[in-house]
Amino acid sequence: MKRLAAAAAFALAACATTPEKPLPKDAAHITPDTLQELVAAPPPAALPVPYTPLPPVEPMALVVLPVPNKAVVSVRLVFRTGSVDDPPGREGLTALTTRVLVEGGTKSLSSSQLLDALYPMAAELSADTDKEFTTIAGRVHVERLPRFLEILGEVLLAPRFDPKEFERLKAEQLSTLKNRLRGENDEELGKAGLDALLYAGHPYRHVTIGTEKGLGAITLDDVKAHWKNVFTQARLVIGLAGGVDDALARQVKQALSALPADGVVRKPLPPAPGVRGAALILQRDTQSTAGSFGFSTSMRRDNPAFFALMMAASYFGEHRQEHGVLFQEVRDKRGLNYGTYAYAQHSRQDGWSSIPLPNIARSEQDVSIWLRPVEAKHGVFATRAVLHFLHELRSAPLPPDRFETARGFLVGATRQWVLTDQRRLGWAIDDRLYGTGDFLGRLRQALETMTPEQVQAAARRELAPELLNFVFVTKDAEGLKQLLVKQPPTPITYATSKPAEVLAADKQIASQPIPVHPELIRVVPAAEFMRD
């Protein structure tokens, strides 16, 4: 396995293929018995997470998933380029280049004519840039396929690079950063904050849409050059599904062979800094407190030990599902928020969908917990509750019935994740990118024989609370900082009666140490986030 960063040294024993590098002495559990101990101690040493590249995929690899008699064709082009390819000082360039290609028009069609051409077909053409990969996805009815493919070819091979469209799209991207991210969505801001906190000085640090300074510096010439550098055959995986056959696949591949064979070769990424015990409080005028907690890790889905970790995270806090421990404890029993979830690998909310988004593969991964907004006065208590139940996950036996629910859900839900052709393609392409083969199939197979003990062992190995870092979005940032520094008890009272076991747990939660070090707490106004 490739895991190094996370907690216990014995994690390594379970993973024969781990790149051997001795962990600092304190890499094992650091569980201060008292708060004083925590505060008095020096800041915990960072545990850099080494970079292990994802396996190479041959240029223009084809993934073809025909569906007999299907009247719709899905095309999914995944390029190995993302915000890590943004040159320093040009943060946001890959995302902007992608939008200029997909929306900015082609040599024969202005942006407006491009819309006119796609609209009557109800053809979909969309793009998404993540840290390491960019996906250009299209869908069209088979009756309109030839014209659609012609347009798609032009989008990639003969972009218009209209200066006016460049300025429009750049302004919109900047506005998305300055207004929508900083000012309209506490939860996404919190998640972006977690990336920034975990990856200081690393290409993962900046949001994919860029920084204010980086975006401001980008010129149309930068976009033209970047297009040639990164939208290349060497970086492309071609996915086709639905009403397709091998002949069509060959045709598409042939057309795309007009892309440059090679461009710029991506440099190896630096190790993730491996910070732990840090906090970032993003201050903005908001009613509630949103939280995102996590740590970087080299544990990826191509590691056989990942299955148990994924099950542990699902059991602890499956995304937007009621049976997760966090959902039941934080929401159902205490009514503190709308939901709290845990993720074994980097996750991104896909619009309004509750299904995991494919093709956001990262060679360096993170484990995270998403605490949805709580009333500001309960911010610390809710954080402590998350930690309390994390400790419980690692120490108390997992109730068999609850375990069976989580397992059954994961077996069933993974079938739901691949019902559309785009999603099937996405997962099949991820299988190539991670080199896993049929990941979801293997996961289901592994779940068949998985035991609660194995899952708990994975939680003990991989989910040490001491590795966590904390991001909050809140109004009274200084007040929250003081609470994190001093950590006074934060008892909670309810207007309604609660079962004795809830009240008993609350007593412990109220004084649960938060493993954050005073020297590593920063307050940043949201308006300054991603300035440069």
Next chain:
Amino acid sequence: MRRALWLVTLVLAISAEAAPKAKGAKRESLLPFPMQVSRLKNGLTVVRVKWDSPGLLAYYTAVRVGSRNEVEAGHTGFAHFFEHMMFRGTKRFPEGSRGNALGKLGFVENAFTSDDVTVYEVDGPSAALETLVDLEADRFMHLEYSEPAFQTEAKAVLGEYHKNASSPGLKIEEAVLGAAFTTHTYRHTTLGFYEDIQAMPTRYEYSKTFFQRWYTPDNCIVIVVGDFDDEKLMALVEKHYGPWTGKAATVTVPAEPPQTAPRTASLTWTTPTQPRLGLYWHTPAAAPTTSDAAVMDVLGDYLAGPTSPLYKSLVLEQQLVERLGPSADLHRDPNLFGVDARLKEEAHRAAVEKAITDAVAQVAAGKVDAKRLADIKDHARFGLLMQLETPAQIAVALAWHIGILGTPDALETLARQAQAVTAKDLTAFAKKHLTANNRSTLVFTVDAKGGGK
């Protein structure tokens, strides 16, 4: 999970594209599937669609209740809150055990509430159909929860409000509805007034009334899509839902009096964002017997869709507006048709407003581009086929349309009506409804340091 106001938007995207073959074409189905419909003696409607999804199905229940039904003062947001309570258990499956039982079998659950309809969604393995029917019938017939559980869930709803309130969208919706409606229950959002949400923990007794009023077989539609044996399914449905009794209540939803003068919804945001402009007109209800909803769908795209002259001028050419789009939802009672614009700068407000009203005036004056109208219909026809790819997508589209229009063939009806929309229809609609005195205008300004001028 569970509650998802946002799903409404998703579904509307489907409905906006729901449009089939031209008027006069052969009367073949416009939907890519046949549909079977039965009605039990107690009034429960059961809609089934066989779909190629080996081993999997979608099992959705639409209840014809939404924030529209919240007629009593102080009880806004209750339909949505009640949706949360539907996950809280029954005598047989108390608190949490229902969710655990379904999860164990591999089912994924969700639900959403809108102004007019509440939809419960379960997706999962066909092999466990028997248990699923049993569990779903059980909660619709025998819901039971304690007062403390009810009170705790009320706090989760408050959390949901807070989650949504960091974005201007919720406040804008509240302001626009508050200005446009004086009397009808559409005056409040589906989430409800904040003070009513805060008071929810005290409404335990009312919640039982709400359940009795609306969660009745004649007010519900079960929709099953995917891989299943129809005979077996119907036998299970008869067995488990057959004993369900009750009739939906009749409450008088106060009618909105005609608007006689222009209105303004003003709102100032104190953190960085962009100013917005919205123009909203009262429009007729969606009904299977009229084509108003279809005309409104087509008109939305015609006026402010991505190929409209307005979009090209304001977004692409002049770049005065960052985003522009129509706002036209299906509703049981008369609601609103609108155009939303996210302005790049406050200084552009007057110019953008004039451009939108000019575009409306052109349609009202009978100047309609026939090619664009044909393109919109093509878009709708292909779009409908493309959006119906999975059992879940089909089930939610059916639930939404049936729930609002009240007839099992609502999706197809609306699609067919959209294909029949003519230039004259657009003109007549604009002339009649998109008038100055019938309009409410959103003036959303920003007063914050360091952002959106």
